[in-house]
Structures are given as structure tokens and as C-alpha cells.
Amino acid sequence: MMKLSFQRLDDILNYLITQSSPVTLDALSKLTKVSGRTVRSDIKSINELISKQGAEVFLIRKKGYLLSYHNKKIFEDFWNNKDTGTFLFTSSESRVQYLLRIFLTSDSFITQDFLLSVLFVSTNTLYNDFRTVKHLLADYQLSIVNKSNLGYRLEGEEIDIRMAINQLIFQENLTDFITASNTREKDLCLNIDFQKFSFFFEKYLNKIVQKDSDYFHKNAFSGILLSFSRIKEKKIINNFDLNPSLKEKVKKAILDFLRASEDEFKIVIPEVERRYIIYLLTENFPNLLFDNNNKENMLLAKQIVNDVTFDLFQLTKSRWTLDEGLKLSLIDHFNRLLNIHQIKSTRNNPILDVVKNDFPYPFELAISQVQKIEKRYDISLTEDEVSYIALYFASAIENSNDNVLTIAVVCGTGKILSSIIEGRIRKKFPYTFSEIKKLSYLEYEELENKNKYQIVVTTIQNKNLAKKNVIFFDNSNLDKSFKNIEKRIKEINLITISNRHFNPSHFMVIEEKKSKETVLEEISNILYKDKSVTVDFFNDLLAREELSSTVINDSIALPHPLNDSVVKSTIFVAVVPRGLEWDENTNVKFIFLLAIKSNEVEELQNVYDTLLDFIYSNDKQESLIKNPNYNNLLNIFT
Template sequence: MAYRRRKDIFICLLNSDIGLSGKELAKIFNVSSRTIRSDIKFLNELIKEYGISIDSSKQGGYFISEKQKNIGISLVKEVFNKEEALTKVPNTPSERFAFILFKLTFARDFITMENFADMLFVSKTTIYLDVKGIIEFLDEFSNLSLEISPIRGLKLKGDERSKRLIISNVLKREKKNDKLMLSRSFYYAFTDENLDLNKEMLFLYETIINVLNKYGYILTDADVSLLVKDILVSIKRIQMGFTITEEIGEDLDLTIAKAIKKEIEGYFNISLNNKELEYFQQSFNSKRLLNVTSKVCVLKEEGESIVDEFLEGIRNKFNIDFRQNTNFKRNLILHLNPMLERIKANYFEDNPFKNQIKTNYPFAFEISMIIVPIINKELNIVISEGEVSYIALHVAVALDKIYRKTNIAIICGSGLGTAQFVKSKIVSYYNERVNILGYFPVYKLNNILKGEYGKVDLIISTIPLTTKSNIPIVQVNPLITGDDLMRIEHYVGNPLITTKETSISGIKEEFFKNELFEYFDEEIDFFKAILRFSKVLKTQGYIDDVEAFYASVVERENLFSTILEGMIAIPHPMESMSKITVVAVGVFKNPVICCGKKVKMFLLFAFNAKENEKLKLLYGLLQKIVESKTIVENISQSKNFDEFMAKLNW
């Protein structure tokens, strides 16, 4: 858009018999006068080599002299072919952020803010704001600092390894459809116009893929791309004379790095010493593995010991035993080892789906929180919410496998074809969550009820049935519809609930109490509302210590916010502090703001870790609530307890 506008401004001035003011041009092109000034500055820089300039005067505005117009008209195409190439100049704050950092990491001397402003065609004020963001970003890197001199400008100080890490982290932040492409602003770190970085990346990609295949490692697509970029950045810096001199401080198995050494040295005409190979290997070790097919691969003891402690913690707190699930354990270690390497090496990893994971798998996320203090104890760091949510996905898969399937008997009065169609629809919709015992005629109903075909949890029938049995029956259309599947969902949808033969009504009454509901029609702070409920929990005899309970809830909230999508929050203490498991419900008349997010309703958990089965039911109920926008929207409008309970149906 900027390219087309600048071209049109230039042509407009070439064809105008009079000068045009900044305001007039701004009105014509529907932008601000400030943007016009920036565009004119850019255009003058672009056309000065052709002996043309856009002049200005207070009275006449912007104009091109008659003598220069003929030259300008004949050169429009040539000039703007070059301008199109210059559209690589970063325009957005995130692009300028990358550009400035790349320039600083590759610079041997100071760069003034004026120089940056000229390079980027922006004001010094804009550069100053960009630099503020860079200073904040550098806080994460203890070995790097930005030296700022009023006269000399900016200089990035620190060791070579940290400078490469910061480039890697910036490249990782970029969102591109083609992941095997370098940032456009990255090219501005180099002066060689004939440089073809993408060709070099393709060579590295093919080399690395061959080595990964040879040694049986399968990485995610995104991480293969990041590994290629990390190594290319290192090669470019080595070629420019920037080499690693500091010791890594640990013994590394350099198998992968040594396997690509000869190819890289030959193609790029460089020599790689052990410190450089260690950096390559460390970069590989930090990448996420999808699988390892090599039989000689040894899982690291560090990750294995953390996983063992994690599984023991799950068993103690939730009475769920994953210790014999060898696939879960191995996959978790495969995930954990690169994660630990990333953390130790200051590689930052975000999870773009963390909010969805927290919302859709709250029980799995809470189970995964057990690993946070374990890793903190081992490495003296708190892992990010994004990393916890990645672990939660592994836990969610493992949870699906431990709950028994819902056994279903199908009764059909319309023949074999219809029965098979009903079975096919149910199996395709519910997959591994159901076990179809078979399809039967109605005269076999008594045999089914007696358990002659196995234990039955649910009967699905295409015809009306009358029976005194406790086994639930769902009548469906012979051509089973979406509404039918949703009604079946009540009995199949959540294994956390169906593990116990408890009705939804019974589950609700188990946890929600009239005295633990409040509608806040006045303005109140989120944490003050939690403190008020903490006092109510003490008054009602559920907890003993208000201050300890409230402090633990705040600690959990400060670690990672429990505010989910749909303006619902699920605050709770870090540990078991209640005599029985209950939920306090707070509904705000008007949403309140906490941690930059809106909250319309919160469910404050006060749990007793000894009530393992109740906890599973509670998280199952919670998952059922938060995964339905309709339920969340309905219950968040409740003004009293009875209304809340009535709306808590599906």
C-alpha cells in the first residue's frame, strides 16, 4: 500500500502545474500530513541519484521543477522498480524491532538513533520507542546489555553465544506461511547485494534432513526450519569474523553436529571448531521431537528423573497412576529433554494454543502444574505457561486412555441396514470413547438388561422403549441426527463424569451450595471478591485459615492466570486446604478487569486432595461447562443460586 501511494504521489507532483501542500496531498491520498512528510522524505532519498528532487516552500507546497519533470516522467518505471525492492524496509513496530536488533548484533561499532531513523524513514521519536521495547526484551538475556551514548548512539554488548540466541529468538517470533524463509529485515545485516540466503537455507535444509533421517530423529516442521536458521546465522557470523570463544560448561554428544560438519565446511568454505559444533548441537538439542526411531537413542536421565517425580506427584495428588503407561512416559521425556535444553540455553518457546488448551483441558492443565515446582527445584526456574500447556496435551491424551469406555447396546426395529448406520454414526462421532456391544431386536431387551451381552451403560433405540431399569435409554431417529448425538453426549461426552454412576443433578449438588453464591452488583476488584469468599468459606466451616487460603489462591493466580475464554475464571489455591471439595460462585453485574482480561464470573475451588473421585468429577463438570459457550453465557447471567443451578444444564 505504501509503495502504490508513494508512486501515485510522485506521479501526481509530476503532472501538477502548481505546488501542492502537505494538507492537500493528505486529503487526496486519505492519510495524515505526517505520513505525507515521511513519504516525501522517502521519495527524495529514492530519486536523488537521478538528479531529481521534490522541493517545497511554505507558500507553494511540494513541487518538482519544470526542468526535472521530463526526466522524472521518463524514469518513473525504473525508479519505482527500485522502490518496490525497497519496500523491504520494515514498516511495522515488530519489523523495526527485528531490523534494529539484527543491525545491533552484526555491528562492530555504535549506531546513532539518527542513522536508524534515516534507514527506516521514521522519526527519532519512533526509534526511541522501538529501542525501549528492545531494552525490555533484553532483560531476558543476562549476558547482553544495550550501551546507550547520547553522542555515539547504541551498541549491543555481550558474548557471541548470547547474540546468536537473540537472533534465533527474534526469528522464532515471526509468523510466516513459508517457514523456510528468512526475515526480510535480516538481509539488512549484510552488505552483499548478491547474497542468496534462501538458496543457502535450502542446502542446509536438505543436509540436515538427510542427517536426521540417518540417525532416526523426527523433528516438527517448524523446528527443522528453526534449526536451519540457527545454523545459517552462525555460518554468516563466522564468515564475518564473529566466533564463539566462551566455554559451554557441559559435555555434549556432538553426533549430529559432527555429521553435518564436512558438508557445511565444504559448501561455505569455513572451518568449524569444537565450540561452534557445540553450539550447533545445543541448538539441535533444544528442538522439539516428534519421535526417535533410532534404537541407539538414550533418553537423558535429567528428563527421566523429572518425569518419574511428576508421575509420582500425579498419583499422590489425584490418585491417577500413569507410571505403567510406557508410551506416555517416553513421549513426555522426548518432549521434556528439548524443553529443558531450551530453558537452559535461553531459547524462548510460546504456545499459540495455550488459552484453548487451558479452556478445553482444564483438568489436564492442573495436573501438569505439578511439574512446575519440580523443574523449579531442579533448574531454579519457573517454566512458562506455554510450556505447561504443551505438557497438558500429553496429559490429556493419557487421561483419555485411562477412563473406561461407555458400553452401548443398540436396539433397532428397522432392520440390519438401519442398525449398522446408527452404529457407524456413533462410532465415527465418539471414536474410542464408546464400545458398541452390538445391535439387537426389541425382544432381546430383557437379555440386555440382565447383562447377558456384557455390562451396559447406555441403550440407544430407534423405537420407544418402556422399562424400569436404571440403565439410561436414548431414543434416536433411525437416520441419526446431530440433535440425537448431542443428547447421547450427556452420557458419553465426558469420561471424567461417567466414571461414576452419578446424575448431573447429583454432581451439581455435590459441589455448589447456596451460601457459596454471590451476585456482585456493585463495583469490586477481582481479588477482593476472592478474599470475601475466602472469609465465607471460613465462616461456613470449609477452611480453617482465611489468610493462608487467600494467599495460596493469589500465588496460583500470579503464577499463571486462571482466566479462560468466555470471561470465566477458575481461581484455586496451590494446595489442598479445604475439609471437603466445594465451589464458590461469583457473578459480576459488569465484567471486571484482571491481568488485562475481562471476568464476568468465577468458580473458586476449595478442594480436598483426599477426595480423589470427587476431584475427577469436579474437573469433568468444569470441562463440560467451559467447553460450551452457551452454558458459560447462560450461567454468567445468573443473579441468584437457584437461577444458576437451573441454567447449569445440558
């Protein structure tokens, strides 16, 4: 989509955006293949369009044209807003998306000169982008081949091309799908009337599919639309052996949908494509599958969930593991999962990274349970499926009352005011305190063990109450009172972790280039020598890394062992100012190796919660990079 009046203006401005020094008129003329006079006219037109948007193209005498900003933010908002075209390539991400799109949808060879002229980048930059694209396509068994004198072209099976389009192009715009703007699906499937296809999908299929997930609804919708478009272009899947069995009551609706589509879009859907389309539907809506194995799957799902919740309770001793709502949700999930496995499929989770980053403790619990499920029931589960299970755990934890903090409300004017304060605290900090005790000042003074309450809130200003864990609660300034309570909650968690788990001998700064395996082995050897871990610890670390990446927020790794090889709980911290390659395309600057004993698994939640403050604080990370020493680590965490 053009931002200016016509494409050449977009091309000139895009080129000037990337240049830090003036560009001669002759260079712009050669670039656009028009006369210098035309270029000058184009520059004038560009300025008329962008001068009110924070920028202007100036002519610097004897040097050339330079884009100058009088308000760069306004210009960037204008230039980047709702851009869906292929000519704004000021970032690697936008160029990679363009390359994916052009190779996945083109049959002809594409020359390097063409790509360079469109992208306005150097050959080295193009090669770097190519490496990213090739890496992404390799996951779909697709490759880009180069033939001399012809150029580049994609090679691979049709079914893999469709999967790549679905995952790498269509999945970027779930919000657009929900709001019915579907720009990418429309653009890539122009040979199919989008409105008519939407009408048919609604008329024949919406009455039989589940509507509890926009994501799975989008997958089926986009996948079938793409299939119709590719069939019309004579790009047919050669081989697809799966033949999912449908419930009788849904067969007619699907067949009616296919017949109506053939007539409307003037296509013939071969049998292999029919099987593939039915597979797309059942993959996203397992309720359509014939329930021949439903009883067996339901019994197996119940057995798996009973094992999981029993094991979790033994591991954590937490009441949330016994929640009936959690059990019912997990049974339903595993039943659907087993149905999907019948058709040899899996389901992706579009928020996998969010789950790993924001809910690391539930994710680790899910990893440990999935490992046992796979061994016990010979079922293979993907990382995406693990993340769905983690979300159920996270929800149960969030809604549980398994909390370790206790608070006392000390009020000298009676229980009515203290009850009001208790209500305000429960509303402001739900699921935080296991006990809120209301006491008079005399009752508090008579307590033999005042340390039982980590936080004391009082309406009494008294020097005998001037202690670190005592907070004056000012009813006339609730914001300040709540902020003081929140601050104390964080302090308790941070101090507990730093005092118990940080150790100056378990801290290092890595300046030289090393591999991930080398660093993990060095740390394992240090921990083994001081008898914190067993000899199996290093292998257990590698085993956990094989299951799923332990990188959070792209720059922080939280490695930990898979099995019970920890003797004494500790956290080993390594700072890598220049970065260490952890996974492919991921460089970490901080390593928090979590060696936590298996019988202290509940401690992991506090550790993760505390580390999340560091993970999402650029200031704290920058401080530790600039001043990488143990004392600064303690300062940051306490």
C-alpha cells in the same frame, strides 16, 4: 515489501487509513516532503490501484482527502495479504514487530522523530509501544537506552541479542519455514546466500539430525544462519563456556559443515562461536550428544516415569495411566530432557498457550507431577517442558476407555439393528461411553435400575419412553439423532457441575479496582468461614500461581490450590465487568476459582470440559457481563 507502485504511495495510503477526518493537501505535502501537485498525482495513482480493491480516496471540498470504503473487507484482504514490509502500522502488534526488528538489528542511534515519521502515530502511542518492546526485551537481559541529541539504541550481550531475534522475530513464521518461504530469516541475514546455506545444511547435517520435529529443525537452521550472518558483520559472542560433547560419528559431519561454510561465506568462525553452534545443534537434537551418561539417564527416566504413572493411577484410578504406549513415550521424552539438561539448556514449546487453553486438565496433572519430580529428583523443569508432558497425558486420555457415561440402545426389532446403531454411536462418539448396552423393550422395562444409563436411545416411539434421558433414534435422519445425543451429553456434564459445585453464596461481582491477591484472599476467607477449605488454602492458591499462570483465553482465570487444602468441593465464580489485572498485560473478566478435593481429581476433567464451552463462547461471556448474577450463571451453564 511495497503494496503499491512505489513507497511514497504506500506511505500516503497508510496515513489515510489511520485518519477518520479529511487530511488537507498541505498536510500531505509536508508529510511526504513533495509538492501539492505531486501529491495530487499520487492520489490519482493510488485510486487507480485500489478502486477495484474496495476503497477510494475522495477529495472533500475545502476540507481535504478522505479514504472511503465501498467494500472494507475486500480492501483489508488486499492490504493485509502477505504483507511483510515495515510500513503497514495500523496495529500495535505490527508496530511492536517493527520496533523489535529495527532495534535488534541496528547499531546506530534511532531518533524519535524518525520513528514517528515512519509509524505515523502520536508520541503517546509510540511510548505505549515502547513499553511493550522494553517488557519483551527484558526477558533477554536487553534494554533500550535513550541518549539526548542522539536517540535510542539497544544495549546488551551478543548472545542475548541472537536469542531475542530467534524467539521474538523468527518464531513468528514456523509455517513459512515448513513451506520454505523463510522471509524473515532471508531478510535479516541478507549477507549470507540463503540457498547455499540451505544446501550445506542439507548436505552435511540433515543426515545426522532428527527430523521428527519441524520446530526444532527450524530452531537449529535459523540459529546457525543468524550466527553466520552476525559473524560476517563482526558481531562475535564474547563468552560462551559450554562445550557439549558430541558422538564421534557426528563430529566429522559438523566440522565439514563449518569448514565448507567458512570457505563459501568468507568468514572465520572463532572457537567460542563453534562451541555456540554445536550447542544450538545439541539443544535441538540431543541425539548428537555423547552418550557417556546415557545409561544413567535412561535408568533415571524410567524411574521418573514409573513414579509418575503410579502416582497418577493412585490419584485418578484411571486405566489410561497404565498404558504402555504412554510409558514408553514419557521415558523417551525424559531421556532426551535429561540429555538437554546436561548442556544446561531447555526447550521451548511453540504451542504452550494452546496446551494450557485447550488441555487444562492434562496440564494441571502435569503441573502436579512436575512439582513432585522436582522435589524428589532435584530437577528443575520449565513451563514449556510441563506442557510437553501434558500433551502426552492428553493423548493417553483421548485414546483411553476411561469414560463415566453409559448408554442403552432399546430396539424392538432385534439385536441386528441395535448392533448397527451401536456401531454408529461408537464411530460418532469415540471414547465417550464406558458401556453401550443393547436391550429389547421388554428387557429395558424389566430393569430394576433404569437410572444406571444416563442416556437411552430407542427406535420405539412410546409414551412410556418419553423421558428426558430417552432419545428417539431416527435412522432416516441420522444428523438429528446424533445432534440430540451430543446435546444430552453436554447437558449431563453441565448439570452435574452446576448442581454439585455452584452455590449462590460462592458468587460475587467486583465493581471496584482490586489486586489479584486481594480478590483471592477475600474468596479464600469466604470459603474458610463456611468450612469449604482449610486455613492454608490462600497460600496454596498463591503457590500455584507462582508455578504458571492460570489465565485461559486472555480473559478467564481458573485459580486453584497446589496442595490438599479443600474440605468440600466447590467453584467460586467472580465476574469483573471492568477487568482485573491478573498477570502483566493480562486483564481478566471472569474468575472461576476451582476448589476441588484432591481425591476427586477425576471430577476436574468434567469441570474443565464444561468450562471450555464457556471459555470459547463470546455470547455466553457477553451475557454474563451484561447480566452478572447467580441466576444467569445457572442459566448459562444449564
